[in-house]
Each structure stands twice: as C-alpha cells, then as structure tokens.
Amino acid sequence: MNPQLPSHEPPSHEPEPWYRSGLAFQCTGCSNCCSGPETGFVWVDEQEIQAIANVMGYQNDLDGFERKFVRNVGARKSLVEYSDGDCIFLDPDSRKCSVYDARPKQCRTWPFWKANLHSPQTWAQTAKNCPGCNRGKIYSLEQITRIVNQDANADANAS
Numbered sequence: 001m002n003p004q005l006p007s008h009e010p011p012s013h014e015p016e017p018w019y020r021s022g023l024a025f026q027c028t029g030c031s032n033c034c035s036g037p038e039t040g041f042v043w044v045d046e047q048e049i050q051a052i053a054n055v056m057g058y059q060n061d062l063d064g065f066e067r068k069f070v071r072n073v074g075a076r077k078s079l080v081e082y083s084d085g086d087c088i089f090l091d092p093d094s095r096k097c098s099v100y101d102a103r104p105k106q107c108r109t110w111p112f113w114k115a116n117l118h119s120p121q122t123w124a125q126t127a128k129n130c131p132g133c134n135r136g137k138i139y140s141l142e143q144i145t146r147i148v149n150q151d152a153n154a155d156a157n158a159s
Ligand code: SF4
Pocket: 026, 027, 028, 029, 030, 031, 032, 033, 034, 110, 111, 129, 130, 131, 132, 133
C-alpha cells in the first residue's frame, strides 16, 4: 500500500521548533542589551544609517555622521560604542535609546534571534541577561518566525 497524500497538503519536512507554543517577552527597559561591559556589534546597513542620521540632524552630512557614530568592521558597518561597551546612542543619564524610533533591525528583533532561539538552553541563557524574556506579552510561533526572518534579512543586507 502506498497511500497518497491529499494534493492540497504538501508534506512538511521542517520539524516544529521547541517554542511552537509561543514565547513571552516584554521589555523592562533595563538597558542590559545596549550596554557593556561586554563589547559587541550593532550591524547597520545604508538605510539604517540614513534613518539614524535623520533623527540625529545629520540628514545632509552622512559622511560626518558616519565618522562620528559608525565604524567599519571588515566589509560591514557597526555602530560605535563608548569605551565601557555602552552603545553610542544609549543616553548615559536616562539609560534610554536616544534614536529609539530609528533603531536598527538588530535592536528591533531582540531577543528573537536565531542563536537565542536555538534551544531552550540558549533561550534560558538569553533570559539571564534580559529580564524581559518569559514575561508579559506572548508572541506566537508565527510572530516569532516573522521577527527571526527580519533579523536574517538585516544580517544579509548589512554592508
Ligand atoms: S535586556 Fe531585555 S528587558 Fe532589558 S532593555 Fe534589553 S530587551 Fe529590554
């Protein structure tokens, strides 16, 4: 016997991810993800650089903006950090993002990054540094998948 699958239901080869029931996340505004002491990279592409430059009043001086706020890392570009590892756009007094509405995709998609979602263990590790994980709003599998794909595109597009 070789049963036929109904033609409108193609077989799925993708195993369901461990977070198929969704995950909770609600930012507490603690700023851990934007601050040191660890250093890191906030990758930006040309569109994101332009958007932040506009917010910062550098819309007519993109070169000046990049000299001050962007660094080249190989073929890619990342935002500058303070020497203590804080993002250059993390306001030292309020501890809030000073370009929040124009923040890059990498920031918008946190904490739903592929590496963080790899396993329950990597998610638990992420939650140790991000108290917004596992609290508040529930994101469905579909919503998480959409966010993960945005981050993947951001990664692919970053120059
Ligand atoms: S570490 Fe998490 S809870 Fe804290 S500011 Fe970043 S996203 Fe929000």
